[in-house]
Amino acid sequence: MNKHVSLVIVGLVLFGTIRLSAFAQKVPPNTDEAKVGDYVLPELLRCGSGQTVNKVDAWRKIRRPEILDAFSAQVYGRTPKIPVHLRAEVTATCTNAVGGLATRTLITLHLFNDPDAPKIQLMLYVPNAARKPVPVFLGLNYFGLASVEADPTLPLTEQWMRDDKTKGIINHRATEATRGSHATRWPLELALRRGYGVATYYYGDLEPDHAEGWRAGLRGYLQKQAGRTEAAPDEWGAIGVWAWGLSRAMDYLATNPAVDAKRVVVFGHSRHGKTALWAGAQDERFAAVISNNSGESGAALARRDFGETIADSVRAFGFWYCENYRRYAGHAAELPVDQHMLLALSAPRPLYVASATEDLWADPRGEFLSAVHAAPAYRLFGLEGLGTSEMPPPEHPVGQRIGYHLRTGKHDITAYDWEQYLNFADRELKLNHKVK
Numbered sequence: 001m002n003k004h005v006s007l008v009i010v011g012l013v014l015f016g017t018i019r020l021s022a023f024a025q026k027v028p029p030n031t032d033e034a035k036v037g038d039y040v041l042p043e044l045l046r047c048g049s050g051q052t053v054n055k056v057d058a059w060r061k062i063r064r065p066e067i068l069d070a071f072s073a074q075v076y077g078r079t080p081k082i083p084v085h086l087r088a089e090v091t092a093t094c095t096n097a098v099g100g101l102a103t104r105t106l107i108t109l110h111l112f113n114d115p116d117a118p119k120i121q122l123m124l125y126v127p128n129a130a131r132k133p134v135p136v137f138l139g140l141n142y143f144g145l146a147s148v149e150a151d152p153t154l155p156l157t158e159q160w161m162r163d164d165k166t167k168g169i170i171n172h173r174a175t176e177a178t179r180g181s182h183a184t185r186w187p188l189e190l191a192l193r194r195g196y197g198v199a200t201y202y203y204g205d206l207e208p209d210h211a212e213g214w215r216a217g218l219r220g221y222l223q224k225q226a227g228r229t230e231a232a233p234d235e236w237g238a239i240g241v242w243a244w245g246l247s248r249a250m251d252y253l254a255t256n257p258a259v260d261a262k263r264v265v266v267f268g269h270s271r272h273g274k275t276a277l278w279a280g281a282q283d284e285r286f287a288a289v290i291s292n293n294s295g296e297s298g299a300a301l302a303r304r305d306f307g308e309t310i311a312d313s314v315r316a317f318g319f320w321y322c323e324n325y326r327r328y329a330g331h332a333a334e335l336p337v338d339q340h341m342l343l344a345l346s347a348p349r350p351l352y353v354a355s356a357t358e359d360l361w362a363d364p365r366g367e368f369l370s371a372v373h374a375a376p377a378y379r380l381f382g383l384e385g386l387g388t389s390e391m392p393p394p395e396h397p398v399g400q401r402i403g404y405h406l407r408t409g410k411h412d413i414t415a416y417d418w419e420q421y422l423n424f425a426d427r428e429l430k431l432n433h434k435v436k
């Protein structure tokens with residue numbers, strides 16, 4: 001072998017090993033602001049061609065699709081076009097749910113003409129006081145329908161769940177102790193009294209949240225149907241599947257006359273926050289998008305080395321993303337996008353990002369800065385984004401078309417967070433808003 005060729009091979013092997021070790025080696029997260037280091041974000045409005053867009057039309061036709069494509073190819077994977085035969089079957093109706101405040105409907109969303117195919121069990125609360133179609137907050141839940149509200153008549157979701165004794169999840173199944181165990185995250189009364197409906201389903205309905213979960217979920221189902229055994233490097237991961245499910249729930253909500261389909265807000269906490277952002281980016285029927293403590297690969301800037309990194313995320317949860325994303329473990333600067341660009345895909349719709357003071361893993365400042373850097377897309381529409389580049393103190397919500405707050409406390413979604421989202425929705429979800 002020629003000396004040159006062998007040198008190149010040695011170089012390639014070495015390079016590969018270094019990349020691999022960045023992926024495999026767990027380094028303690030940086031939580032020291034002084035050690036963040038410099039980084040340069042990809043320019044939001046600068047197209048692949050080098051041209052900078054300064055008009056809505058060019059944003060919509062060129063730059064937005066480019067960014068969407070980059071997130072599809074490199075981060076979450078491409079969402080396939082799946083022929084869906086949606087059939088909604090109402091399985092239970094309770095007209096005096098939440099102390100008589102709401103009518104609660106359980107709806108099975110059959111997605112395919114196949115009883116064995118994955119389905120969504122949606123739960124929808126509509127305030128009984130409503131005199132017209134209501135705006136709805138749509139979000140995934142972590143431990144099944146019964147975890148949302150302590151009502152003995154709610155069925156326990158039977159799907160696989162991540163074990164959590166504090167939520168009564170034993171041997172990966174919900175138990176009687178699961179009832180109401182996440183009720184603090186679902187302050188239904190608050191939302192209902194303010195005239196909002198709430199819709200949720202268990203995210204594991206379409207893919208259980210573990211590395212092999214895809215086999216039992218939608219991805220496995222589709223692969224079997226197509227007679228395939230391999231997945232492409234840009235094929236979707238679990239977040240893509242969960243986001244796709246939110247759009248199917250939207251399909252249904254759009255058919256329900258009690259729902260104001262022009263005011264469906266997609267929201268989520270943590271991994272569900274990442275999912276909500278991705279769902280909102282792809283599906284513009286969502287009137288507003290809310291990310292609560294979504295962190296790495298959600299709202300937080302990837303290039304800012306603080307808290308969780310891409311390497312951490314793909315090491316623990318590689319199956320959430322497409323295979324290509326692994327390349328960026330330890331190499332965030334090579335990613336053609338950063339997360340402010342994901343936020344910008346919500347423009348001109350109202351967007352809210354929230355952080356918590358003790359949630360350093362999610363990098364609160366990185367989430368805030370991401371919202372700051374998403375603003376140029378909003379400005380194209382003649383809208384002010386956050387309207388500030390100074391991070392506010394805790395419990396001081398800021399912003400205009402983009403909202404932001406930092407809450408005192410832990411990684412969680414609380415009544416305080418909900419109150420800010422409801423205030424924001426009241427303010428920003430007026431129909432016929434002025435768009436240049």
Ligand code: GCU
Pocket residue numbers: 269270271272293294295296308313316361
């Ligand atoms: C882990 C993960 C985060 C994620 C979080 C959650 O901490 O590293 O990226 O947001 O779980 O979903 O609770």
